[in-house]
Amino acid sequence: MSEQAANTVEAGTASTATAQPSANKQHLILTGDRPTGPLHLGHFVGSLRNRVTYQDLYKQYIMIADAQALTDNMDDPAKVHNNVIEVALDYLAVGIDPSKTTIFIQSQIPELTELTFYYMNLVTISRLERNPTIKQEIILRNFERDIPAGFFTYPVSQAADITAFKATLVPVGDDQIPMIEQTNEIVRRFNRLAKKDILVECEALVPEIGRLPGIDGKAKMSKSLGNAINLGASEAEIKLAVRNVYTDPLHLKVEDPGHLEGNVAFTYLDAFDTDKDSLQAMKEYYVRGGLGDSKVKSRLEGILQDMLRPIRERRQEYEKDRGHVLQLLKEGTFRAREIAAKTNDEVKAAIGLKHF
C-alpha cells in the first residue's frame, strides 16, 4: 500500500524527519499521496505525523494526487476516485488541520496539466530514461517496454505540481531525490528561457531513518503485500496484526537469548514507544534471554491501540459527514487553484502564449 507514497514526492517512510531547515513561514511545503488505498502506519511514521508538525512551521500544501495515480492505474479509475475521500479522511484523522494546511485534489487544477504540457518541451526523452527513480519504478511495476507515456513522463508532471506553488521544501525519501533534481533542472531551464526568475528551485526534505517494515519483516509496509496496519484499523485488526508481527525466529524458548536485528516488534517500538529508558531495559532483557515475545508484543499492542484509537475515532466522526469533507477539499482546491493559475499565467506569458 505504500505504493501511494512510492510515486509521490513523499516516498520516504522513516520515524522522524530531522532535516528541518529553520522553521520559517516563508517556506512552502508541497507534499501528497496517490489515492490508491487507505493510508497505514508506514505513511504515519514517514510523513503524516511530520505534516502535523510542519503545518505550524511552514505554509503547507497537501495534494491528493489522483491524476498521478492514474498514470499506472488507468485500468481502475474507480479505485482512484473512491480513495480520494478515504485519503482525506486519513489526513483529518491524524490531525492535519484544513485551517492550517491547504488540502487539494490534483485533477481539479487544470493549470497543472498546462504546466506539464509546456515543461515537456524542456526535458528530453533520454534525460527521462536516465532518471534512476523512474528506472526503479519501471522494474517494480514489470512495465518493461509497455510503459504508459503518462507514467514515463510523470517527473515532468511532478515538476509542474511543485513549481505551480513555488514550493521551496519537498519531503521525499532519498530514493526520490532525482525527482527533485529533475524539477530544479526544469526551473533553471525555464528561468533562463524567460530571462526572469519566474519559477523557484526547491529543496528535498529527507527524513533521517528508512522505511517502516511490514509486519512480516519485509522492507516495506504495503497494502498490496498484505503486511500493513491501516490507520483506520479496528481494535481487533490491530490485535491480530501485532500477533502476526515478525520477531526472532531463533528465539524458540523464553529463556533463549533474543535478537533485535530484523525484529519488527522492536522496530515498531523504536518508532512509537516514547518511554525510551524502559524500552532500552526491555531490549537488554530480551537479548539476555528470559523475556517472551508475548510480553514484547503486549507492550507494542498497548502502544498501537492507544495511538490509533483517537485517530480511528476522529476518522469515524468525519466519516459521518462526507459532504463536509468534500466541502473542505473543495475550499482547499479553490485556494490552491488560485496560486497555480497565477504561476501558469506567468509561465504562459513568458513563452508568448498570451494573446487576449
Added chain:
Amino acid sequence: MSEQAANTVEAGTASTATAQPSANKQHLILTGDRPTGPLHLGHFVGSLRNRVTYQDLYKQYIMIADAQALTDNMDDPAKVHNNVIEVALDYLAVGIDPSKTTIFIQSQIPELTELTFYYMNLVTISRLERNPTIKQEIILRNFERDIPAGFFTYPVSQAADITAFKATLVPVGDDQIPMIEQTNEIVRRFNRLAKKDILVECEALVPEIGRLPGIDGKAKMSKSLGNAINLGASEAEIKLAVRNVYTDPLHLKVEDPGHLEGNVAFTYLDAFDTDKDSLQAMKEYYVRGGLGDSKVKSRLEGILQDMLRPIRERRQEYEKDRGHVLQLLKEGTFRAREIAAKTNDEVKAAIGLKHF
C-alpha cells in the same frame, strides 16, 4: 516554411483534395497550421484553398497550433507568438470566413492539455517509438537522442485536439496517416475503458496529388529552404521568384526540345492554370522545341500575379486593424473552447475525476 504544416494534421500539399466524403454538415473537420512563419503557395495548394471549399460543405475548425509549434521551437517562443496573427491574416486573405469557419488559438484552450495529459496513460512509449511519422520527423530535425518529450509525445496532443472537437474528418498528407491511426487507437481504448462511446473516430481526408515543389525544384516548398513564394508576396517578389523558377537544364537554346518532368514552371502551371487546353498546347510546343522558357514563365507570372493580387490586397486591408483580427480569434477561441470543455468534462467524468 512548409514546416508549419509538417507537424499539423494537415501536411499534404497537393493541388486538389479529391477524397471528399459526401458533403454533409454533420461532418466536422479539424485542421490547422503551426505558426512558425508566413504561409506560402504550398499551403495554398495543399490546404488553404480546400478549406475555402470545405467551409461550405462541413463544420470546419481551424487551429493555430502555437502550443504544438513550441514542441520544437521552445528556444524561440517569440517567433511562434508573432506568427499567430500572421497565420490568421493569411487565412482571412485567402477567403476563410470566420462566420463559417471557427478559427482558434490552441494554447488558449487549456482543456486540450488536460485531454493530452490523460490520453498519455493510454499510449505506451514503445508505441510512440514505432510511429513512422515521428521517426521521420526526428530524422528531419536531427534530434537523435535529444528529442524533447513534448515533441516525442505530440501525436497524443494531436489526438486531444482532434477528439476534443469530435472531428470526423482530418485533412492530412499520406505521410501523416499514422497520426490518424494513433488517434483512433486512443479513441477505441478510451471508449472501452469508459464503457461508452464518448470519443469519436476520425477519417483521414487525403488529397490526391503530392506536395508543391519549391521554386528551386526541391520536393518541398519551405520557408527554411528559401524556395517559397509567400501568399503575401509583393508584385516584385513574385516577379523575381518566377524568374528563378527551375525549368529544364537541357533546354539551352529556344529551338531545343524541352522536358516537362521536374520542370517546376509547368508543375506550377498544372496547379494554377485553369485554361487546361491552352496549357496542353503550350506543353506540346515546349516538348517539340521552339518555345523559350521566358514565354512559359511569363504565362506563369501572369497567373500568379492575378491569383495573389487579391489575396495580398485583402491581407493588407486586414493588417490595418490587427485588433479586429485578434477579436475574431478571440471569438473563435471562445466558441471552440466551449466544445472542448464539454468533451473534457465527459472524459474526466468517465475516469472518476469529478468530485464537486
